[in-house]
Structure formats: C-alpha cells, structure tokens
Amino acid sequence: MSEPYWTPERVDALVSQRARTLGPQVWAAATPDPRQVISFAGGLPDIPSLPAKELLRAAATVLEREAKEALEYGGTFGPLPLREAIAERWTRMDGVPVTKDHVIIASGSAHAIGMVCETLLDPGDVVMVESPNFPGSMRTFRSFGVRQVAIPLDADGMRTDVLEARLAELRAEGKRAKFIYCIPNHQNPAGCTMSLERRKHLLALAREYETFVLEDDAYGELWFDEPPPPSIFALSGGEHGVKVGSFSKTIATGLRMGWVQGPPALISRIAALRYDMGTSPFLGRVIAEMMRNGDLDRHIDRLRGIYRRKLERVEAALARYCAPYISYTRPKGGFFLWLELRPGLSSRDVQLAANERGVIVGQGPQFFADGQATNHLRLAFSYVDLEEIDEGIQRLGEALAEVAARGSTK
C-alpha cells in the first residue's frame, strides 16, 4: 500500500473526546525555532549560562555514590532525595514546615499542572484563570472540557475583587470552582507580581469558597532586587495553596523536571491516579545533588544578574526607539515585559511588521482566556542574545513607526 490506511480522517473517527476538543494541531511552543531571527518570542532561558558543567559534575557524583537508587524505579511520588531537598528548601524560604508528603515530582511544571487537572477536572467543571495568561496552561485546561472564567490583572496582579464577584456568581449557580489558577510572581505574559494584600485576599476567597489556589511559580526565584511576597502555599500553611514549581527556568528546560507542592491528601490523590511509574530518579537525584552542593543557589544568583542586565538593555533600547508608541510596568523579575501599545496601533500589525524585519514578538488571543486580545505585545527578554537586544528593539521601533504612519495616512 502506498496510501496509508490510517489517514488523519480514519484516526479522527477513533480519538477520544479530549483529543477532539483540542483538535489535530500540535502545539509548537516546545519546538525549537530553526529560523535566523532576533527572538523575543519564547519564554526560554539564556543559553550561554546553561549549567552543563554543574550538571555533569552532579551526574558523576550521583552515579558514583548511588547508581543503584538512581537507576531503579524511584516510586510514584518521584525520587525521595529530591522531594526532601525541595521540602527543606521551601521550609527555609517560605517559613512554613514543608515535608516530603507535600511534594510530588513531575516531568516539568506543565506535566505537574496536567496531573492536577487529571486529578480534579471533569468536563463541565469551572476554573478561574488570570487573563492574560500562559497559553500552555489554558490549552491544558481546555482539553479537559472545563469552563475558564477570565479574571483580569492590573499592576498588583489578579483583580481579586473581580474574582470574588465571579466566585459568588458561581455559587449562586450551585457550583464551585475546582481551582483558581494564577502566576503570582513575574506573571507570564503580563510581568506583574501579585501584592501581599491581594495574595491574602485570594487565600481568604479560596477558604470561603472551599477551593484550591493553583499557583504556578516557574519564575519566583528569578527576582531582580528583592524576593516576591510569600507564596499562597506559605500563607495558607500548606493548605489551600497548591504550588507548582519547575527547574526549567533555574536549571534547564531540557531536563523536564518540576513538582507539585500542596496538601498531602491532594498530593496522595495525584499519585494514586498517576500511571507513568514516577519521574526519573536519575535526573531527580542529579538536581538534589545540585541543591545540596550549592551549585543551584550559585547558578540562580548568576541568572538574576543576567536577566536583570538583559531587562536593562531592553528598557534602554525601548526608551531610545519605541517611547512614543508604548507604555509598560517594569517587571520585578522573570522573563517578560508586557508592552501596551498606544491607542490606534494594532498589536497584530506591529507583530507582522516586526516579523518582516526578522524580529519575533508575542501577542494575540492565545494569551486571553476569553479570546479577546488587548493591544499588547509580549517581549521575552530572557533568551535573546545580550548583544542583539539593541538591534532587535531598534527594528521593533521601526515596525511601530511604520504601523503608526500607516494609521495616520488612512
């Protein structure tokens, strides 16, 4: 047969409801972009600082000291030394007692969020989400057939007053939200950090409405001047806050290592549904060794300096080339700067004009739970080469000027 029997159409007839909900399109976010461009698009870490040497040293130590344990199954909750190292670290950092029973290891934080969804979500359920938001998580929620209620942000993070109104409406319908999803630190894409007051309000609402705060903390450790306020997990004493952490941004996305940290009764339920025999004990022990020998802390310190310098370079260039067209709130850490365009400028037009100049930026409805894009561009300043920033932002400025000129001649 030269024609395959299993055409997309024949496969379509067999796929699950979840697969039909999401459709046949493969999400390209995790796929490297082969083009020669100046990219402010992906939330990807700085390349030259990737800690290959430290990883190899930790791998050698682990394979020398504990090869048997590293190369056998490590249990459904994930490798014990990593669970213990995470518990010890966040007991110290968050000031609440975290134990291994609060922690389950995942194959990256996207997998961690997926495990929480598998454990909690049925079609027709409701979750509350910040808007704008990380498209990957919203895509995962969508695959479970749930309704996502969009809660807007401002410079202090999630508008908890709006959240309160939505939760009350939901209760009036006789429903409760399965969780409230947020990225409290250096939000993706908006760059804002939730204030302590908002965090306390959010926690009070989670208690009142008996639900979880699913807090995605991929960027929390990458602050520039001072750490963000305590996590909702910490404020709740390890109860209503369910924190998802990741080593993708602090070590490397290529490891695919993250975790969930939450009430032990929920963590145990996540483990009970898990079918993948746990996340790699080898990689888990390598990371635990980097935590133990101090390499992780030293590396994070270095990263803070690198990303601060990149942000400063971007800000200087924006002031030089783009000032008439944009405004933004300076992020206190993380990877993202969220540019609001001057009224009349279309973010889509600017994106296309920048693309034509070999500069890639993010924008569009995929960042919005209700699909209604506002007039913003997302600039990821993390990945782009430091030396290319000025050139890239200059071209973005040309794109902005071109779109503005087009508008004024219409």
Added chain:
Amino acid sequence: MSEPYWTPERVDALVSQRARTLGPQVWAAATPDPRQVISFAGGLPDIPSLPAKELLRAAATVLEREAKEALEYGGTFGPLPLREAIAERWTRMDGVPVTKDHVIIASGSAHAIGMVCETLLDPGDVVMVESPNFPGSMRTFRSFGVRQVAIPLDADGMRTDVLEARLAELRAEGKRAKFIYCIPNHQNPAGCTMSLERRKHLLALAREYETFVLEDDAYGELWFDEPPPPSIFALSGGEHGVKVGSFSKTIATGLRMGWVQGPPALISRIAALRYDMGTSPFLGRVIAEMMRNGDLDRHIDRLRGIYRRKLERVEAALARYCAPYISYTRPKGGFFLWLELRPGLSSRDVQLAANERGVIVGQGPQFFADGQATNHLRLAFSYVDLEEIDEGIQRLGEALAEVAARGSTK
C-alpha cells in the same frame, strides 16, 4: 490549625471521575521494597549490570558536543536524535522503513501507553486485553472507564480464535474495539511469546475490525537463543501495529524513557493532545549517544547472558526443590517464569507460606482482566541476586510442600 482542612474526605468531594474510578490507593509497583527478602516479585532489571559508566560517558559526550540542544526544550514529539536513532534501529531490525514521523518519545513505556489511552479512550469504550496481563497497564485502562475484554493465552500467546469471536460479538453490538493490547514477546506475567502464525492472524483481525494492535514490547530485545518473530508493527508495514518500546529493561528503569511507534496520523494526534512539553532532550540524547557509540548493543548482549544464566539457575533449583508441585513453559527471553501449580494447591496459600520464609513471589487477581485468578505464581528471575536463587527456590519448595501437606491432612 492542627487538623488539616484538606482531609481525604474533602479532597474526595472535588476529584475527577477518573480519580474516583481508580480510588485513593497509590499503586506501589514503582516504589522500591525496603525489606530484606529474596524477591522474585518485581519485573526489575539486574542491579550489578546497570550501565552507570556508559551513561556517564554518554552524558559527558552530549554535554560537551550539544549542551544547547540537550538543555533546551526538544519539542512535543521528543528529542529528534533519539527519534531518528529509534527509526534507524528498527528499520534495520524489523525490516520495514521506520521514520521519525512514526515515533514519539515518552517518559517510559507506562507513560507511552497512557498517552495512547488519552488519545483514544472515552468512558464506555472497549479494549481487548490478554489475560493474564501486566497489572499496571490494566490499571491505566481501568482509570479511563473502559470495558476490558479478557482474551486467554496459551503457549503460543494470545488465543486469536477467541479474540475473533469477541470482536465479532462486539461488532454485533455496533461497537468496535479501540485497540487490542498485547505483550507479544516474553509476556508479562505468562512468559510466552506469540507465534508468527498468531501474529498474522491478529493483524488480519485488526485490519478486518479496523482497530489498532497496541503491542507492548518492553522485553523483545532480551531473547536468549533467537530473536522473537517480527513485531505486528513490522508485519503491518507500520500501519495497524502500534508498538510501545522502553529503555527501562535494556538500560535502566530510573531513566523513565520509552516511545510509541505507529502510523504517523496517530502519532501526530498523540502529540497534539500532549501537554508536558515533551520528554527530556538531555536524557533522550544520552540514550541516542549510547545507541550510536555501540554501548547499547554491547550492553544488551551482556544482559542476554545474565538473564539466561539466572533463568537456568532458577530452572535447576525448581527441578531440585519444586518438581512435584509445578509445571511451566520455558520462556524464550524476558524476566518471567509462570508456574502452574498442581491441582489442589492454592497460589495464595503458597505465596503466603513463601512470604513467611522471606521469599516474595507474584500471584493473584491483579494479573487477570476479569479478576479471576488461575492457580499460577509469577517468578521474576531478573532482579534476584544470582547467588540467592538456589536458596530462594529451596524455600519456595518448602512452602509448596507445606501447603501440599496441609491440603492432604484436610
């Protein structure tokens, strides 16, 4: 609060249908057994031969040569060099053209099977499964709320005549099976290998009834005297056979690396539903390097000798200590020997009597799709120390004698 808010009961009220179907019990299979026992229980690889040195060498090569690619996202389908190495290897071994588009990398074969289930299964669907069978896979299928139709085995593998009858009955109900799950090589737990004739019949049935053969091939490369017959994937020219492979048994379970190999239209659909940003490019490239530099082939050769010696040792001891009570078909590879007990001996009683003597063996309803256990014990000969085999089987013989004596005095 000393009493946690999120008790198991409060969590239960929020969990998904899938979590309720499976219940709160965490499956312990992937958790190391801390007891000091002689274990014939788990399907775990030999410990002393774990290729720690080869893994470290490959890791050093990868981090030296391609740190950027290894430590960045590698795409939803998984790291390209591993997909290509798998395609090249099985093109050579199976004699059909396998391309990267036939392959998606997973975090172990249990994860691979789970991805296939997520893509194909809705509650109420029907799958055909060999019985006895690997409890982990049946547990995964159960979590999706599907009906599992049990197809018995004999020494030549799945009874395809029974399968044919079941498929016809299902068609008469107006339904079709989403897939037929089998472990054609060195089956877990029964140890049998499906004959070529049965494979051809199975494939003909998959074609006729327009479904997939999900063939779990964790053990195929670990043959003792000659390779098993071609995979159903190969016989089907890469169409109706969907093969799940694993590096757990050929390298290490602690890596959590496996793959699915099937029709590109299905593989693409699996990728479209995937939410975990792909399996670790770092680990994937380490394995690809072990395939490229010949270490994997050399290691598998070594393993064949190790497992053959362990099986011979078990067989010699069975002949010495257990002959009056048991019969079995010699496995041609893999990890498992499936003992049929003499009529009147209860496998549960023998298991308990062996446990009391510090010897762990497998048996029971978890191996059977219909929950009806036959009178068998599963002896995994892979993990137990070569020097402990004789002692372990001697104690098993004592357990058999004790249970037989009890029976005769009743």
